[in-house]
Amino acid sequence: MENAADTDPDPIKLKSIKNNRTFTVPQKHRFGNCRSVKEFEKLNRIGEGTYGIVYRARDTRSDDIVALKKVRMDKEKDGIPISSLREITLLLKLRHPNIVELKEVVVGSHLESLFLVMSYCEQDLASLLENMPTPFSEAQVKCIALQLLRGLDYLHLNFILHRDLKVSNLLMTDKGCVKIADFGLARCYGIPLQPMTPRVVTLWYRAPELLLGTKTQTTALDMWAVGCILAELLAHKPLLPGGSEIQQVDLIVQLLGTPNENIWPGFTRLPLVGQYSLRKQPYNNLKNKFTWLSDAGLRLLNLLFMYNPLRRATAKDCLESSYFKEKPLPCEADLMPTFPHHRNKRAAPAVESQSKRNKVLASR
Incomplete structure (x- = not known):
């Protein structure tokens, strides 16, 4: 009778905990x-x-x-x-x-x-943004944002934080369906909130409470990232492309103004506040950044960029926003444009097209 090891060209051998003897797995x-x-x-x-x-x-x-x-x-x-x-x-x-x-x-x-x-999804949004001849229209941006928010609402209702939302982790099928991917940093959460490492979320999409060392994490950190993604799709470029944590905080302050205890109770007690010398900037510059955006659109962005995580919009809040009910209305997913499968034509070593994005990945 043939031994398993004789017929198996690549046998697996394991050691028994009981008697320390080695045996071959059939x-x-x-x-x-x-x-x-x-x-x-x-x-x-x-x-x-x-x-x-x-x-x-x-x-x-x-x-x-x-x-x-x-x-x-x-x-x-x-x-x-x-x-x-x-x-x-x-x-x-x-x-x-x-x-x-x-x-x-x-x-x-x-x-x-x-x-x-x-x-399998044909594209990821980061590759599309880099290779598209013309940017997404506002109706198409709304379509993408609504799908992202529906997926995120489902995650949060199931007590799951994604903790690494960014355009390269949003995939799109050839029928225009957007899918949230890469759950390597995702965590279940409960009440009371347990401490988690603050060094999550790629730097450009990282919420200010994470940058300032909060010990607890809520769905609000995912919502900040949604704001960054929505703004990036609307502006056709990353909103807050910091090269370091210090620069990231400074870019946030330049855009939204200097945080204080009035708008963000508990801000001065965050562990890393003392490590930053925040510029004095009393204005919110979102309106200057998006001069063409409607009042409803600006209101939605402002709700996503609330400094106080407790006041930041939830996915459910955003889904009910009047921004998605005004013209231009969101297009249907199956009417989204289709794109050449450019990434399937690349040679294997050329996959790293997003070198600048990848250089600012958070250390895990």
């Missing part, structure tokens, strides 16, 4: 209930984030095109990274049209080789 039990990544044909590399490389791939069993995200295990000695476990756990539970779908987890030939099979 081929049929190697992956448990997971499929092998060999059942997927990698077509091209489409991105690389903090937590893994993403490929466009074909499922040879169903012939579907999927996104295959390889989990980074470079520095892990104790199993799967906690960020990946969180992402897998959350995405397996979440089902919403504006949240990227995790179809299954598949494995490679080694124990440290793990892949997430996600629904």
